[in-house]
Amino acid sequence: xxxxxQSPSSLSASVGDRVTITCRASQGIYNxxxxxxxxxxxxxxxxxxxxxxxxxxxxxxxxxSGSGTDFTLTISGLQPEDSASYxxxxxxxxxxxxxxxxxxxxx
Amino acid sequence: QVQLVQxxxxxxxxxxxxxxSCKASGYTFTSYGINWVRQAPGQGLEWMGxxxxxxxxxxxxxxxxxxxxxxxxxxxSTAYLELRSLRSDDTAVYYCARDLARCSGGxxxxxxxxxxxxVTVSS
Numbered sequence: 517x518x519x520x521x522q523s524p525s526s527l528s529a530s531v532g533d534r535v536t537i538t539c540r541a542s543q544g545i546y547n548x549x550x551x552x553x554x555x556x557x558x559x560x561x562x563x564x565x566x567x568x569x570x571x572x573x574x575x576x577x578x579x580x581s582g583s584g585t586d587f588t589l590t591i592s593g594l595q596p597e598d599s600a601s602y603x604x605x606x607x608x609x610x611x612x613x614x615x616x617x618x619x620x621x622x623x
Numbered sequence: 624q625v626q627l628v629q630x631x632x633x634x635x636x637x638x639x640x641x642x643x644s645c646k647a648s649g650y651t652f653t654s655y656g657i658n659w660v661r662q663a664p665g666q667g668l669e670w671m672g673x674x675x676x677x678x679x680x681x682x683x684x685x686x687x688x689x690x691x692x693x694x695x696x697x698x699x700s701t702a703y704l705e706l707r708s709l710r711s712d713d714t715a716v717y718y719c720a721r722d723l724a725r726c727s728g729g730x731x732x733x734x735x736x737x738x739x740x741x742v743t744v745s746s
Contacts, residue, residue: 607731
């Protein structure tokens with residue numbers, strides 16, 4: 517199975533800050549990477565696919581980049597509603613595997 | 624609009640089976656794959672499997688092979704997840720999730736999620 521490693525596991529930032537979450541795959545996955553946001557008690561929300569393409573309705577302060585094994589999710593101009601857990605997932609090869617998650621707290 | 628509505632919470636004893644449903648609406652059911660993902664309390668997301676609704680082909684996480692079956696009923700636009708020989712560590716919220724785009728081969732990404740179904744396994 518492809519292992520997905522996210523870092524950091526948690527972070528705290530202030531409104532207006534820019535944060536970056538990284539995701540590393542144990543082998544190359546081209547750009548077959550998705551990002552999800554999950555707030556407590558809610559279902560996950562799909563944010564990005566193909567490493568950098570935002571789903572409709574996702575605010576433009578979210579961006580993704582990377583290919584091969586190294587990927588990043590960047591959130592610019594943090595808002596209080598961005599407080600959530602974020603997960604990456606590879607869909608290059610079955611089983612589709614998730615990173616362990618990053619919990620983002622807004623100070 | 625695309626909607627995935629899942630069945631309600633279940634409490635099961637160890638060794639029993641559970642079948643969770645996911646009723647789809649707002650699109651042509653056979654045109655998009657359905658994934659199942661679970662989340663144990665306080666833990667991360669775990670991909671369980673996917674079904675190509677058009678041809679019924681399934682892929683499962685190896686750790687669940689032999690205990691899990693994903694099926695669909697195209698007459699009611701409903702997908703099902705059955706998990707057998709339940710253990711306490713199967714206690715989790717189970718989500719169905721639809722492919723965002725039509726995807727007949729591999730490399731299929733998710734775009735829509737159900738609300739989740741809590742399954743509790745306890746004696």
